[in-house]
Amino acid sequence: MKETQFDRSLLVSDYAYHIIQQSFQRFVDQEEEVFQDQDPEALHQMRVGMRRFRTAIQVFGKAIALPQGVNNSSIGKIARILGETRDLDVLKQDLITRYQPLLQNSEQAKFEKVIHHLHQKRGQSFLKLKKTLKSDRYQTLKQSMQDWLAQPTYTKIGDLPVLEILPDLLLPLICQLxxxxxxxxxxxxxxxxxxxxxxxxxxxxxxxLRKFSHFLHDLRKQIKGVRYQSEFFADFYAESYRERVQEFKQIQEILGTLQDHVVLRNFLETTLKESLDKVLPSIEQAIQEDANVFWQIWQPLQAQYLSSEFRKSLRSFLTEPLT
Known part of the structure; x- marks a missing residue:
């Protein structure tokens, strides 16, 4: 694609196929390793691939004619199952590497109870994941996409040059953000x-944070879509565009750490059936300290994205791809 990326004749259909095929293959290639369940990175990559695929379907939705079984809803249901198991892997890693060294002796027994419950829950989640990947829903999705990739079909939008409608592809998700x-x-x-x-x-x-964390969690999901979308088209813009993509990634990671704290607190309090400050005060203190760090990092970015001048500048920038 790099040899033709600035050719004004490059069609939306051609580029859509490239991005969709790449995203689809990224999660399909991880299946075998996910079933083996030896390396948590395989599950992570499969989840990322599924999300990128979902974003690609959304971005190019007006230009492609997909089979009935391939849609945002069907992809989302499978992605959520992947996410449940992946979240438990992250939770386990955080508990053991980040929080266990902080515990007082009096907290060890409660912590061991949490780890035991986590192992059980993760085992149940993985069985559910395997069942999902063997299900008719997933197999139909995969086969339908393989059939489409073998014989792709497009709408008339697909016959247009990418550069002609590139801002119209990018701006909807940005404006929603x-x-x-x-x-x-x-x-x-x-x-x-x-x-x-x-x-x-x-x-x-x-x-x-405690009251409105669900808004920040949803913002993180929104920023992921914007990041993936932006990465799809990075070669069509000046170098400063890549800096913006990196900023989207940074925002995603900051909000991801915050969401990890929310998941951690909920899991611990649900498992132990008491407030965190009473049963594991060392972890509660660490979460509070991390919250202070979050605001110090977050507020400058927040101020920037609340600025009308910044928003106007970014919208204008996206209307001027390289030619």
């Missing part, structure tokens, strides 16, 4: 003006 409620967590609004809650008001900020 800009109006996401997650950017407003940790802010106040008076007479239409948005202000960040000062970092010194840490208690209020922590309350915002």
């Amino acid at each position: 800009f109006i996401h409620s997650g950017w407003l967590v940790g802010t106040t609004i008076q007479t239409g003006t948005v202000s960040l809650i000062p970092f010194e008001n840490s208690d209020e900020l922590h309350q915002q």
Whole structure:
């Protein structure tokens, strides 16, 4: 693709096929290793591949004519099963490497109970995952895509040059990102003006995290789609575009760490049936310290993405691909 990427005759259909085939193959190639369950990285890569594939279907949806069994809903149901098992792998790694060394002797017994429960839950989740990958739903999805890749079909949009409609492909997800409620967590609004809650008001900020973490989790999912979409078209823009892609990745990782804390707290309190500060105060203290670090890193990015000038500049930049 690199040899023709700036050829004004490069069609949407050709580029859509390239991205979709690449994304599809990325998760299919991981199947065998996922079944073996020896390396958690295989499951991670399969999950990422599924998400990239889902984003590709969304971005090129107007240009491709897919089989009925291949749609956002069917892909999402399978991706969620992958995500459940992957989240437990991340949780186990965090508990053992990040939090276990912090424990007091009095907390060890409770922690061992948590790890035992985690092993059981992960085993059940993996059985569910294997069942899903052997299911008619997944096999139909895979076969339908293989058939489409062998004989792809497109709409009339697919006959247009990529460069002609590139901004129209990119801007929808970007604009949805800009109006996401997650950017407003940790802010106040008076007479239409948005202000960040000062970092010194840490208690209020922590309350915002506990109350509105679901908005930030959803923002993370939105930013993932924007990141993958942006990576699809990185070769069509100036180098500064790649810097923006890296920033999307940074935001995703920051919000990912925050979501890991939410999952961790919920899992621990559900397993032990008590508030975290009572049963594992060392972990509670570590989470609070990480929350302080989160706001220090997050607020400059948050201020940038709340800026109307920044949004205007990014929207304008996306309308000017390299020619």
